[in-house]
Amino acid sequence: MSYTLNVNGKALSADVDGDTPLLWTLRDALGIRGPKFGCGVAACGACTVHVDGQPQRSCQLPTSAVGAAKISTIEGMAAHPIGKKVQAAWMELDVAQCGYCQPGQIMSATALLAKNPKPTDADIDKAMAGNLCRCATYTRIRAAIKRASGQKEA
Amino acid sequence: MTFQATGASRREILASVTAAGLTLNFAIAAKAGAQAAGVGALNAFVRVAPDGVVTIMSKNPEIGQGILTSLPMMIAEELDVDWKNVRIEQAPNDPKLYGRQFAGGSLSTPMNWDELRRVGAVARLMLVQAAAQAWNCAPGDCSTEPGNVVHKSGKKRSYGSLALACANIPAPDPKTVTLKDPKAYRIIGKATPQYDTVKIVTGQPLFGIDVKRPGMLYATYAKAPVFGAKVASADLDAAKAVKGVKKAFLVEGTTNLTGLMPGVAVVGDTWWAAKKGRDKAAITWAEHPTGKQSSKAFNARAKELAAGPPQRTARNDGDVEAALKASAKTVEAAYSYPFLHHAPLEPMNTTAEFKDGKLEIWSPTQNPEPGRQLCAQVMKIKPEDITVHMVRCGGGFGRRLSNDYMVEAAWIARETGAPVKLLWTREDDIQHGVYRPAGYHFFRGGVDDKGNLSAWHDHFVTFGEGTAPAGSAGMSATEFPSRFVPNFKMDVSMMPLGVPTGPLRAPGSNALAFVHQSFIDELAHAAGADPLAFQITLLGDQPAVGQAPSVYNAARMVGVLKAVGEMSGWGKTKLPAGEGMGVACYYSHQGYFAEVCHVAVSAAGDVKIKKMWVAADVGRQIVNPHGAMNQVQGAALEGLSHALHQQITIADGHVEQSNFFDYPLLRINEAPPVEVKFVMTDYPPTGLGEPALPPAIPALTNAIFAASGKRVRSLPITKAMLKA
Ligand code: FES
Numbered sequence: 001m002s003y004t005l006n007v008n009g010k011a012l013s014a015d016v017d018g019d020t021p022l023l024w025t026l027r028d029a030l031g032i033r034g035p036k037f038g039c040g041v042a043a044c045g046a047c048t049v050h051v052d053g054q055p056q057r058s059c060q061l062p063t064s065a066v067g068a069a070k071i072s073t074i075e076g077m078a079a080h081p082i083g084k085k086v087q088a089a090w091m092e093l094d095v096a097q098c099g100y101c102q103p104g105q106i107m108s109a110t111a112l113l114a115k116n117p118k119p120t121d122a123d124i125d126k127a128m129a130g131n132l133c134r135c136a137t138y139t140r141i142r143a144a145i146k147r148a149s150g151q152k153e154a
Numbered sequence: 155m156t157f158q159a160t161g162a163s164r165r166e167i168l169a170s171v172t173a174a175g176l177t178l179n180f181a182i183a184a185k186a187g188a189q190a191a192g193v194g195a196l197n198a199f200v201r202v203a204p205d206g207v208v209t210i211m212s213k214n215p216e217i218g219q220g221i222l223t224s225l226p227m228m229i230a231e232e233l234d235v236d237w238k239n240v241r242i243e244q245a246p247n248d249p250k251l252y253g254r255q256f257a258g259g260s261l262s263t264p265m266n267w268d269e270l271r272r273v274g275a276v277a278r279l280m281l282v283q284a285a286a287q288a289w290n291c292a293p294g295d296c297s298t299e300p301g302n303v304v305h306k307s308g309k310k311r312s313y314g315s316l317a318l319a320c321a322n323i324p325a326p327d328p329k330t331v332t333l334k335d336p337k338a339y340r341i342i343g344k345a346t347p348q349y350d351t352v353k354i355v356t357g358q359p360l361f362g363i364d365v366k367r368p369g370m371l372y373a374t375y376a377k378a379p380v381f382g383a384k385v386a387s388a389d390l391d392a393a394k395a396v397k398g399v400k401k402a403f404l405v406e407g408t409t410n411l412t413g414l415m416p417g418v419a420v421v422g423d424t425w426w427a428a429k430k431g432r433d434k435a436a437i438t439w440a441e442h443p444t445g446k447q448s449s450k451a452f453n454a455r456a457k458e459l460a461a462g463p464p465q466r467t468a469r470n471d472g473d474v475e476a477a478l479k480a481s482a483k484t485v486e487a488a489y490s491y492p493f494l495h496h497a498p499l500e501p502m503n504t505t506a507e508f509k510d511g512k513l514e515i516w517s518p519t520q521n522p523e524p525g526r527q528l529c530a531q532v533m534k535i536k537p538e539d540i541t542v543h544m545v546r547c548g549g550g551f552g553r554r555l556s557n558d559y560m561v562e563a564a565w566i567a568r569e570t571g572a573p574v575k576l577l578w579t580r581e582d583d584i585q586h587g588v589y590r591p592a593g594y595h596f597f598r599g600g601v602d603d604k605g606n607l608s609a610w611h612d613h614f615v616t617f618g619e620g621t622a623p624a625g626s627a628g629m630s631a632t633e634f635p636s637r638f639v640p641n642f643k644m645d646v647s648m649m650p651l652g653v654p655t656g657p658l659r660a661p662g663s664n665a666l667a668f669v670h671q672s673f674i675d676e677l678a679h680a681a682g683a684d685p686l687a688f689q690i691t692l693l694g695d696q697p698a699v700g701q702a703p704s705v706y707n708a709a710r711m712v713g714v715l716k717a718v719g720e721m722s723g724w725g726k727t728k729l730p731a732g733e734g735m736g737v738a739c740y741y742s743h744q745g746y747f748a749e750v751c752h753v754a755v756s757a758a759g760d761v762k763i764k765k766m767w768v769a770a771d772v773g774r775q776i777v778n779p780h781g782a783m784n785q786v787q788g789a790a791l792e793g794l795s796h797a798l799h800q801q802i803t804i805a806d807g808h809v810e811q812s813n814f815f816d817y818p819l820l821r822i823n824e825a826p827p828v829e830v831k832f833v834m835t836d837y838p839p840t841g842l843g844e845p846a847l848p849p850a851i852p853a854l855t856n857a858i859f860a861a862s863g864k865r866v867r868s869l870p871i872t873k874a875m876l877k878a
């Protein structure tokens with residue numbers, strides 16, 4: 001069946017089964033490969049996208065349930081006022097090791113700062129604990145969030 | 155690193171460090187084929203365009219260790235160019251030109267440090283000669299500044315304008331070129347962001363999983379939970395009935411547990427369709443001889459073996475029994491650690507295309523050439539007809555030294571007759587790993603009346619057959635503290651294993667550091683000594699013991715122990731009840747590391763890690779401080795993750811865990827700050843991907859003892875172990 005999705009401000013059509021998780025519709029049908037597959041069970045956060053501004057695990061969201069919601073992916077963050085700042089902080093601190101988790105980290109961090117412009121360490125822990133980094137770049141993730149929010153990096 | 159999984163031992167690889175020099179002459183003589191207009195190829199590593207943009211090939215796979223950036227830094231430094239004008243490309247897999255191309259053993263830096271600087275220096279000299287010819291002067295009248303040759307009169311020629319002329323200039327012998335004085339470095343030693351940073355942060359396709367080919371289909375591959383068991387039955391029609399599924403077929407496979415195992419392939423027009431088809435295939439599996447093995451049975455058998463006479467004695471110095479009898483204090487302790495899985499965040503995948511008898515592969519692999527050979531052997535095609543492209547890996551940690559997923563993709567692509575991307579599920583990944591082997595150590599130790607470690611006996615129970623340990627399940631007879639304890643005995647017994655095992659980041663060391671450094675800490679407490687002072691006394695004042703490649707430089711270890719003591723305020727910090735600090739040190743991958751951990755342990759048995767300090771000695775030069783810091787912090791945190799969370803258990807022949815909810819990894823809320831200091835010593839620079847990991851684990855368990863009086867003797871740490 002054909003679904004028209006609003007992704008990063010563009011209307012895009014995909015012919016997939018309705019139960020196909022949004023992650024696979026984005027990656028395999030639409031070629032939007034920023035969101036990553038890590039677990040398929042909402043346990044790693046690599047697939048995080050924004051659905052109407054809220055961070056969501058796209059591996060858990062059936063394509064049929066997306067409807068008219070606005071989907072943003074890492075590819076859309078350069079045009080997002082906060083996402084842009086988060087990306088800049090990530091580049092300045094060169095957060096990544098392998099980099100595979102980082103699109104998901106940036107999506108979660110952007111959603112955090114949109115809600116809470118000056119998060120404390122505890123706020124960061126809470127918002128980011130769903131995003132695994134197997135390379136354990138956590139020290140720099142924390143520092144980059146602090147930098148993007150204009151706070152002192154501990 | 156032991157390379158049982160791939161056939162090459164660490165020693166062989168170290169030997170190829172010297173052999174690499176031979177290859178270098180090929181690389182330097184090679185003027186890579188057709189180039190874009192005006193681009194001069196100086197050798198197999200360096201091309202210079204007319205506008206001065208320099209393209210440098212990075213020879214080894216990038217797995218997150220930063221090598222894509224740091225190897226070209228070595229070339230660029232000696233070539234004398236501006237880093238901002240450097241573009242980096244992943245070199246093709248071509249061992250004739252580039253020597254061994256792999257990511258393992260923290261060996262990329264030590265194996266390439268000298269060679270790659272010479273590659274850059276040779277290219278620079280050729281540019282100087284081209285300029286001298288153009289100016290009709292002696293090369294000695296010319297020098298360089300970044301991107302230009304400069305004549306003593308002050309006139310300049312850009313590298314871009316000289317590169318083509320280099321085609322006629324014979325390359326000087328790399329052994330004779332003079333390398334820069336490190337004081338003059340402009341690139342090496344400067345914090346340099348990863349070359350791919352922008353692409354990573356903006357989500358551009360970069361990884362194996364992102365590869366796309368025209369007409370590409372997507373595959374899943376189901377294998378038996380019991381390693382190597384064959385398919386008994388499968389409903390392929392049910393799989394094919396799923397919308398989008400194009401093919402479903404059986405693969406006979408081989409008995410190689412790190413090669414092509416038997417299974418069922420399902421191919422679809424999206425990966426989700428293929429996976430749905432697989433779920434419908436109702437596969438049943440044949441019985442297999444290893445279908446009864448279990449962790450419980452291994453544990454029981456280890457105890458039995460430890461109670462009996464050892465199968466073999468690997469080392470016997472002095473007289474352990476007499477020394478134990480004469481000891482003022484003795485300690486007996488049984489330690490164990492579980493199987494572990496690597497779980498790189500990017501699941502195993504490979505894209506393959508078979509056309510006109512030629513196989514082309516895009517694979518996130520740490521070890522491309524053995525993968526090519528494996529495909530050739532299994533598929534009965536000539537290695538020359540196979541091309542393997544190295545693609546950025548979403549983590550490796552040793553898992554991608556085995557190329558099982560590569561040969562699966564190649565097989566499925568040929569069978570399908572279209573380009574195919576094979577992608578494993580996370581469950582496939584966790585249940586079909588190449589695991590860090592479990593192990594057991596039964597210790598007796600003694601300290602004499604002066605408080606010195608006088609006797610050490612370890613009965614090591616491990617896996618293997620005959621005298622050959624399973625992959626990464628061995629222990630060297632030179633393992634510390636051998637050679638530092640006068641009465642030292644190492645016994646070994648082995649039991650057979652039907653689980654594939656192999657190197658996980660700091661193989662061997664990641665387990666041995668825990669047991670040895672914890673038991674040393676036990677003996678320090680038995681002696682009533684400060685644990686850090688006890689370690690320094692044990693190391694003594696001999697500068698180094700042993701012959702290459704088993705040298706242990708005690709003075710370097712004392713150096714990092716003293717440094718970490720200072721950094722952490724060891725012995726000077728007054729801690730509240732329920733908190734403690736632990737110290738551990740470990741030598742691996744040619745690096746000397748000492749670490750201190752500060753923890754709080756609650757009465758309920760909860761552990762909060764407050765801080766880690768790491769002092770590291772990897773020689774005289776850190777190539778890229780930015781990446782180096784990230785590697786050390788990540789490796790230390792990985793150690794904590796092993797200790798706190800990770801274990802693979804076997805029951806009924808299969809792995810019981812399946813995803814991150816039952817194989818948890820460290821998360822941000824558990825990650826303490828990690829303070830790192832590099833202690834500079836006058837030794838050649840060595841690698842950083844691994845050696846920070848091993849001592850993190852015993853630093854933590856020793857800190858837990860200091861905080862709570864509870865001695866952790868098996869991993870992972872549980873709340874029940876620590877409950878007051
Ligand atoms: S892939 Fe969606 S949370 Fe892991």
Ligand code: FES
Nearest residue numbers: 099101133134135
């Ligand atoms: S950078 Fe590798 S998983 Fe986060």
